[in-house]
Amino acid sequence: MLKIEHLTKTFGEHKAVDDLSLEIKPGEIYGFIGHNGAGKTTTLKSVVGILPFDNGEIYIDGTSIKADPLGCKRKIAYIPDNPDLYDYMSGTQYLNFIGGIFGVPTEELQKKAHFYANEFSLIADLDKAIGSYSHGMKQKLAVIGALIHDPKLIIMDEPFVGLDPKAAFILKQIMREMCDNGTAIFFSTHVLEVAEKLCDKVAIIKDGRLIKSGTMEEVKGDESLEEVFLELEE
Amino acid sequence: MNTLDSRARGKAPGGGGLGKTSGLLMTLIKKQFMELSTLFSMGKRRSKRGSAGGFAFTLILYAVIALSLGASMYALSESLSPVLLGHGEDWKLFVMMDILGIALATLITMFSADLTLFRAKDNEILLSMPIPSGYILLARMAPLYVIALMFTASGVVPAIMVYVNKVGLNIGIVIVNLIMLLALGFLSLALSAVLGWLVSLVNARMKGRGFASVIASLVFLGLYFFFYFQINKFTQALVNSSSAMADWIHKFLPPIYFVGLAHTGSVKGIILGLLTIAVIFGVIYFVLSRTFRGVVINASKTVSYKVGNGQLKTGSAAQVLLKKEIRRFTSSSSYMMNCGLGSIMMIALAVAAIIKKDMVVYGVDIIKRVFGSAPGLEAGLLALVIFLMVSTCYYTMPSISLEGKSIWILQSLPIDPMKIFMSKIKMEYILCVPGILILSIAIAIVTKMSLLSWLAAVIACLAYTTFTAFFGLWINMKRPSFDWTNEAYPIKQGLNPLICLFGEWLLTLVLGALFFLTAIFIPTEVYLLLVSLILLGVSFVIYRWLAGKGRQIFAYMQ
Numbered sequence: 099m100l101k102i103e104h105l106t107k108t109f110g111e112h113k114a115v116d117d118l119s120l121e122i123k124p125g126e127i128y129g130f131i132g133h134n135g136a137g138k139t140t141t142l143k144s145v146v147g148i149l150p151f152d153n154g155e156i157y158i159d160g161t162s163i164k165a166d167p168l169g170c171k172r173k174i175a176y177i178p179d180n181p182d183l184y185d186y187m188s189g190t191q192y193l194n195f196i197g198g199i200f201g202v203p204t205e206e207l208q209k210k211a212h213f214y215a216n217e218f219s220l221i222a223d224l225d226k227a228i229g230s231y232s233h234g235m236k237q238k239l240a241v242i243g244a245l246i247h248d249p250k251l252i253i254m255d256e257p258f259v260g261l262d263p264k265a266a267f268i269l270k271q272i273m274r275e276m277c278d279n280g281t282a283i284f285f286s287t288h289v290l291e292v293a294e295k296l297c298d299k300v301a302i303i304k305d306g307r308l309i310k311s312g313t314m315e316e317v318k319g320d321e322s323l324e325e326v327f328l329e330l331e332e
Numbered sequence: 333m334n335t336l337d338s339r340a341r342g343k344a345p346g347g348g349g350l351g352k353t354s355g356l357l358m359t360l361i362k363k364q365f366m367e368l369s370t371l372f373s374m375g376k377r378r379s380k381r382g383s384a385g386g387f388a389f390t391l392i393l394y395a396v397i398a399l400s401l402g403a404s405m406y407a408l409s410e411s412l413s414p415v416l417l418g419h420g421e422d423w424k425l426f427v428m429m430d431i432l433g434i435a436l437a438t439l440i441t442m443f444s445a446d447l448t449l450f451r452a453k454d455n456e457i458l459l460s461m462p463i464p465s466g467y468i469l470l471a472r473m474a475p476l477y478v479i480a481l482m483f484t485a486s487g488v489v490p491a492i493m494v495y496v497n498k499v500g501l502n503i504g505i506v507i508v509n510l511i512m513l514l515a516l517g518f519l520s521l522a523l524s525a526v527l528g529w530l531v532s533l534v535n536a537r538m539k540g541r542g543f544a545s546v547i548a549s550l551v552f553l554g555l556y557f558f559f560y561f562q563i564n565k566f567t568q569a570l571v572n573s574s575s576a577m578a579d580w581i582h583k584f585l586p587p588i589y590f591v592g593l594a595h596t597g598s599v600k601g602i603i604l605g606l607l608t609i610a611v612i613f614g615v616i617y618f619v620l621s622r623t624f625r626g627v628v629i630n631a632s633k634t635v636s637y638k639v640g641n642g643q644l645k646t647g648s649a650a651q652v653l654l655k656k657e658i659r660r661f662t663s664s665s666s667y668m669m670n671c672g673l674g675s676i677m678m679i680a681l682a683v684a685a686i687i688k689k690d691m692v693v694y695g696v697d698i699i700k701r702v703f704g705s706a707p708g709l710e711a712g713l714l715a716l717v718i719f720l721m722v723s724t725c726y727y728t729m730p731s732i733s734l735e736g737k738s739i740w741i742l743q744s745l746p747i748d749p750m751k752i753f754m755s756k757i758k759m760e761y762i763l764c765v766p767g768i769l770i771l772s773i774a775i776a777i778v779t780k781m782s783l784l785s786w787l788a789a790v791i792a793c794l795a796y797t798t799f800t801a802f803f804g805l806w807i808n809m810k811r812p813s814f815d816w817t818n819e820a821y822p823i824k825q826g827l828n829p830l831i832c833l834f835g836e837w838l839l840t841l842v843l844g845a846l847f848f849l850t851a852i853f854i855p856t857e858v859y860l861l862l863v864s865l866i867l868l869g870v871s872f873v874i875y876r877w878l879a880g881k882g883r884q885i886f887a888y889m890q
Contacts, residue, residue: 146744147743148740148743149888149890167887168747172746178740182737182738182740184656184738186659187659190643190644191655193644194643194644194645195652195655196745197652198647198649198652199653199745199747202646204645204646207644207646208644
């Protein structure tokens with residue numbers, strides 16, 4: 099579903115991502131971990147086509163993001179680390195906007211939006227201005243907006259930051275269900291326990307370079323993910 | 333010594349003592365001006381040279397505006413001087429011109445005061461730091477003071493020039509008047525800040541915030557224009573009863589008298605005049621700084637009110653994009669006031685034209701007499717007036733920058749950037765077309781314009797709207813800014829609005845000059861259609877640029 103080949107991105111003299119390659123198959127949850135400034139967000143932004151890269155190639159479901167960005171974006175949902183949404187819209191208006199862009203039929207939109215808003219306890223707040231939402235509420239709305247159009251690939255940058263424990267639990271459940279239905283998920287996190295429990299595969303990035311990747315068992319062996327991560331970071 | 337060490341010892345980084353309040357205040361003021369300076373180095377060229385060039389260009393443009401205003405104020409001062417100067421009551425001229433300068437400065441800065449002082453995005457983070465509220469307020473006031481001073485000067489300096497012409501050049505008088513000018517700038521600033529403060533207080537209690545600002549601004553504008561159009565009557569009344577009025581001010585408004593007297597070099601006037609200004613500014617600053625924290629918290633706290641009818645209903649991509657633009661526009665008082673005023677003015681002009689029908693016909697007749705009665709001349713005049721109005725509706729110009737930190741949404745969604753651009757262009761049509769039609773129909777009826785002339789004028793106006801929409805978008809694509817802390821910056825400060833507004837006015841001026849020069853040889857309708865073709869041609873060139881390079885730039889801009 100997602101194939102990154104030799105991705106390189108530099109900012110001036112600094113190589114933010116250096117020759118990074120990895121592949122995510124349908125139905126996989128792929129965790130992406132690394133220290134602050136390691137290159138996680140740069141990689142994720144390149145994947146969703148909002149950051150140009152210098153070398154390498156990114157394929158979404160076999161299509162190059164460079165060659166057909168719109169076609170690729172139709173299959174992706176992206177949730178950034180800081181969901182700056184349209185403060186001047188209500189939650190409902192935002193979901194209508196996303197639905198309109200993806201051509202989600204009204205009935206389907208209503209069904210899915212109600213379902214997910216109910217799950218995340220956001221139903222009572224959907225008609226309020228997004229400007230009045232807390233960080234967590236915005237994060238929930240961004241997640242709902244990402245789920246209503248049945249993406250094949252979900253890219254999430256620190257999705258659990260700002261979520262209350264219940265919402266985080268529900269999100270993990272939804273992520274698992276989506277993957278069971280064939281959706282691939284690629285997300286970055288600093289919460290190693292979550293990555294360890296949730297991910298099928300994991301990649302560790304340090305100073306822009308991929309230093310270890312594979313199934314959870316391959317990466318951590320008998321140790322905990324935290325121990326492996328700290329050893330690799332030294 | 334590193335920064336942490338210096339902080340630990342109570343000293344500010346860079347050698348200044350953290351405890352020194354002036355150092356703290358200067359840091360805040362520096363930050364405030366740094367925000368402004370980023371507006372002159374936006375886009376690709378983030379070089380110092382680009383920044384300095386942009387700043388110099390802006391200063392020149394502001395100087396041109398101030399000089400134009402100053403010239404008309406000088407003419408007014410000169411005409412009033414025989415009545416208001418002399419008889420030992422020279423202060424009367426200064427009182428009159430001080431009031432005009434302060435009113436002008438307040439009108440211009442009050443639109444920014446609410447946003448700049450109380451609704452800047454970084455207010456909360458600054459309030460969370462150990463900084464007295466008063467310092468934050470004072471630092472926010474600094475850039476406003478510069479603008480207020482410039483427009484106050486456009487009223488005060490001509491009066492000083494007329495006075496110096498009369499009494500002769502005296503260095504002492506010049507110095508005193510410069511000090512008074514600097515002080516009067518603070519008075520304009522104080523009045524503007526109070527109005528901004530009141531608007532913020534009202535806004536905080538309203539559901540549809542933003543509309544209070546618009547209503548307050550419209551009322552103030554209405555009063556200003558009422559006063560402006562009555563200036564002849566007012567001047568006449570002043571001439572007829574200047575002595576009585578002077579006695580009244582002397583008796584009942586001594587602070588105003590002292591401020592006026594100070595300009596003439598009277599020591600008593602200088603001391604009491606400056607004291608008056610200091611007391612007014614001090615009281616206002618005290619009240620505002622005391623209430624600053626509360627006003628800021630209320631301003632930033634968005635009331636949990638319901639928006640829309642709560643129906644989950646999708647539309648086409650083009651529909652939802654246009655709805656988004658409409659919501660963006662109506663959610664911001666600054667956006668509505670700065671980019672929608674022309675639409676209201678066109679409708680107001682249409683009403684005024686019908687009410688003052690004879691005046692319009694008389695005006696057109698005079699122009700016909702001067703430039704020869706070329707057939708359809710009214711249509712050309714109508715088009716030029718509408719061009720000027722449409723230029724003020726620069727909706728597309730800040731529209732990319734106003735996406736702000738939410739731009740990732742449009743970039744990550746599967747939408748062709750051209751659809752996004754076209755939704756912004758359509759919004760500019762929505763703002764301009766009703767006004768164009770209403771005003772053109774009103775003028776056509778009043779001047780008994782032929783259908784052909786009217787049609788040519790309307791086509792030219794629509795072509796001009798198309799041009800301004802594409803031109804504004806092009807400027808913003810070339811010079812975007814997403815790191816603003818206050819939406820007034822992309823809307824009306826920095827270089828973009830100046831290039832857009834004055835560039836378009838200059839174009840109108842050139843088109844107007846060519847129109848009058850060729851009116852005898854080229855029929856108006858032909859001239860208007862030629863202009864339409866040129867404007868549409870330029871619009872098409874920009875369209876091609878947007879469809880090519882613009883698309884690529886938009887996809888990755890941040």
